[in-house]
Amino acid sequence: MLNETLHLDTSGFFSSLAQRGAEALGMLMAHTHTAATEKTLPLLGISEAARLIGISTVYLRKLETSGEVLPPAKDEGGRRAYSMEHINKIRESLGRLPQKSNRHGLVVAFANLKGGSTKTTTSAHFAQYSVRQGYRVLLIDMDPQASMTALFGYNPQIHIAEGETCAPALTESADKIRQAIRKTYWNRLDLVPSNLNLVGAEMALLSMGENSTRLRDAIDNVAGDYDIIVVDAPPALGLLSINVLCAADYIVTPIIPTMVDISSSIQFFHILESLENLRLARISLLITRFNGGAEHVRAASMLRSIYGDTILTNQMIESAELLKSGNDMVSVYEITEVRGSRETYRRAISAFDSVNQEILIHAKSLWDSDTVAMARDGNKSKNREAT
Ligand SMILES: Nc1ncnc2c1ncn2[C@@H]1O[C@H](COP(=O)(O)OP(=O)(O)OP(=O)(O)O)[C@@H](O)[C@H]1O
Ligand SMILES: [Mg+2]
Numbered sequence: 001m002l003n004e005t006l007h008l009d010t011s012g013f014f015s016s017l018a019q020r021g022a023e024a025l026g027m028l029m030a031h032t033h034t035a036a037t038e039k040t041l042p043l044l045g046i047s048e049a050a051r052l053i054g055i056s057t058v059y060l061r062k063l064e065t066s067g068e069v070l071p072p073a074k075d076e077g078g079r080r081a082y083s084m085e086h087i088n089k090i091r092e093s094l095g096r097l098p099q100k101s102n103r104h105g106l107v108v109a110f111a112n113l114k115g116g117s118t119k120t121t122t123s124a125h126f127a128q129y130s131v132r133q134g135y136r137v138l139l140i141d142m143d144p145q146a147s148m149t150a151l152f153g154y155n156p157q158i159h160i161a162e163g164e165t166c167a168p169a170l171t172e173s174a175d176k177i178r179q180a181i182r183k184t185y186w187n188r189l190d191l192v193p194s195n196l197n198l199v200g201a202e203m204a205l206l207s208m209g210e211n212s213t214r215l216r217d218a219i220d221n222v223a224g225d226y227d228i229i230v231v232d233a234p235p236a237l238g239l240l241s242i243n244v245l246c247a248a249d250y251i252v253t254p255i256i257p258t259m260v261d262i263s264s265s266i267q268f269f270h271i272l273e274s275l276e277n278l279r280l281a282r283i284s285l286l287i288t289r290f291n292g293g294a295e296h297v298r299a300a301s302m303l304r305s306i307y308g309d310t311i312l313t314n315q316m317i318e319s320a321e322l323l324k325s326g327n328d329m330v331s332v333y334e335i336t337e338v339r340g341s342r343e344t345y346r347r348a349i350s351a352f353d354s355v356n357q358e359i360l361i362h363a364k365s366l367w368d369s370d371t372v373a374m375a376r377d378g379n380k381s382k383n384r385e386a387t
Pocket of ligand 2 (some may be wrong): 119120121143147232236
């Protein structure tokens with residue numbers, strides 16, 4: 001009786017709500033942040049450019065004066081203003097661009113089943129840091145919530161069609177990943193965006209065979225074009241997450257040092273243990289949003305004593321700059337105008353630089369060693385035995 005009186009006519013109701021929601025989101029996005037087509041990166045001054053290239057400012061000036069490298073454009077104040085593209089041209093002419101390796105790009109996945117553990121923020125900053133060092137990076141958004149896609153200036157439900165996500169590569173054929181790759185306003189950083197359609201792909205995967213290694217197969221199609229493939233995982237345990245974990249050569253798991261997050265990491269390890277198709281060569285835990293308070297200090301030191309070398313030495317701090325930039329959908333590497341104090345901004349950049357440098361060193365050591373190739377080969381033969 002009650003059910004009858006309360007029964008809601010749902011035919012078309014929810015899709016109409018979704019449609020209106022997407023329109024409202026579009027309007028909000030137009031007000032709060034810049035669309036992908038208009039997003040640009042701040043130009044860098046000579047000291048930052050020289051630091052990224054790995055030479056002194058004096059030497060860079062000398063190279064420009066002697067005509068050995070092209071001088072950059074000037075800003076309104078007449079100061080040199082370097083784009084990432086220009087910096088990469090200079091690197092190239094000095095032989096300082098990371099060499100294109102014969103090896104396939106290394107797959108670094110940022111995963112943790114705990115929602116809000118900073119997977120998207122951390123993976124975006126790592127991808128952008130690596131690109132600033134001159135590497136070629138593919139960033140894959142595997143979360144139907146699509147916060148990474150939004151960070152790059154897209155409204156996922158309006159700007160991204162189903163065929164433009166990873167979905168066809170997961171459910172149809174692996175090579176369809178190519179049609180989902182798009183260039184971004186970051187020189188040498190490409191993106192495979194996401195939207196809610198990935199939920200449909202996950203459901204379709206349920207009834208398919210070999211359904212845990214489809215992302216890996218898709219990535220293998222394009223891995224030769226990149227040095228690093230960064231994957232942002234969804235927080236829920238399902239076939240999308242499992243595909244991310246099984247595609248990873250290296251997993252980075254951000255953990256906020258609280259009891260809840262630590263207990264969820266234990267679940268995460270049990271799940272990793274139970275997966276048969278991993279090809280993982282390394283996992284690192286990253287303490288993140290560390291606020292220096294008593295609870296964080298206690299939990300962080302406990303994490304370090306329990307997990308030892310698995311924990312990265314550097315940790316990411318809780319930062320007001322990150323909260324603000326997260327709201328405005330920009331990364332700290334994209335900030336043109338500092339919102340709060342310069343010191344807060346400087347601390348956020350410096351913490352991220354240290355964390356990212358450490359992750360990149362681990363990634364490069366796997367990439368340069370034979371560990372990953374062996375893990376990949378081992379897996380192939382395991383799969384062959386299974387068939
Ligand atoms: N170091 C930091 N300091 C302060 N705030 C942060 C920091 N890193 C991330 N945040 C904020 O924390 C929130 C959650 O971050 P994020 O979206 O990256 O987490 P997530 O793990 O990807 O979440 P989900 O599980 O929903 O995918 C965001 O509002 C983000 O701006
Ligand atoms: Mg996320």
